[in-house]
Amino acid sequence: MATRVPWLKQRKALIGLALLDSGVLVPVYNLLFWQQIGRWPGISGAVGALVVIWTTFSYLLGRYSNGKENKSIASLAIVALIVTTLTVGAVWLGVKGDARTLPQFLLPLLVVSGAISTVLAKSINRNTRQRDRWLLIASKAEQRIVDEEVRRGSSDHLLIVSCSEDAEIQEKLKTCNQEVGIAISEEIKLDDKTIEQLLTRRSKGQQVMKLTDWFESRFQLMPPELLSREWIVMADGFRLQPDQFSWRLKRLGDISFALFLLLITSPLALVAAILIKLEDGGPILYSQIRTGQYEQQFRIWKLRSMRPNSEQDSAQWATKNDPRITRVGQVLRKLRIDELPQLINVLKGEMSLIGPRPERPELERQLEATIDHYRVRHWIRPGLSGWAQVSYNYGASVEDSRIKLGYDLYYLRNFSAWLDLLVLLKTIRLISNGKGASPSDKARKQICLHSKSKSGQRTSIKG
Structure with a gap:
């Protein structure tokens, strides 16, 4: 069976925007190079590196995001200007003594390229929305x-x-x-x-x-409320199963990348441990029992981000501005540094780098009783990050868990190594923007058969 890639079809326009940026940047680079230096360089390593830097910053700042809102040309231009500033700074710091790194070359190059691509992107977005x-x-x-x-x-x-x-x-x-x-x-x-x-x-x-x-x-x-048990039994996809090649490939990637992350983040974890100890003198680590694949329970470890004995009475959902979270813990959660010890769980085979987040058994009993097909998420190993985590804000209620299950079901049906790579890239972008484990001000409205339909004027379609 061919790999299911609806997520890639959804991103054709977004990939097109990155290619559009490249298609604008290269000729403008050559024209400006010819005008200032007197020759036509073509497609060189320098312009290739510039394209990579520009598109990387553009992605991290959301220029290629499929936002639901129709952004104005002014807001798009502001983001393009920020990308220009970051790109000029990165190039100037990385390569000095070259005429191409001087502001009089880089600034007009990136400003003109950014303006052209912003106008074209706005036009493409408008036409797409009209057809949709x-x-x-x-x-x-x-x-x-x-x-x-x-x-x-x-x-x-x-x-x-x-x-x-x-x-x-x-x-x-x-x-x-x-x-x-x-x-x-x-x-x-x-x-x-x-x-x-x-x-x-x-x-x-x-x-x-x-x-x-x-x-x-x-x-x-x-x-999940739109899916019947018969549909889940017979639907295509859901190919991530033991002894399949994709299963073994995912496990190999988990082990390799977890070892790499442990190596490069160990100094950061050490600094975090020292700060945790200095703040209140409490323990550096804390552990919890979570539910894993096939509902098997296992113990995870985290760098402590809450005050000691914060949940001695019972498990609680985190809230906005939760008073239990320490000052150091707020930073650790935003950057997801507190999750680093779970790389050990990945190496032990209890978790994967990408998959549904493991939940606590005492909370899952409530979720299983409330949410249709909740147990399906236990078909695969839970993950350090997941499609639900990069697609929706931090879950802080039963309603949030219901919505996030919809994303988990999507991931289970459409798993591929490329989808895992996309989740990894989106996780990096979230961390770079400081959007870690932080509940929203209000729990999102639930999608369920029991919710009341709100009145309101809907957009009509005219023939």
């Missing part, structure tokens, strides 16, 4: 789930309807031209006439898909 229109057809119970997720994702150009009769569907289809995609729940039973009409539309290039596939392709998660 969908009719979502779901049952009444499922509509509440869809409505909450769409509101959380701040998606525009969506018409969400609940239909139980084919006549209703026929009426809604009349409002859709060829540019409008159609996503239909498997709970909706279609008659032959409706199926023939949908087949005709699809043969002419109109997008028609399952509602679950639409969630997977657009939001890169799979709301």
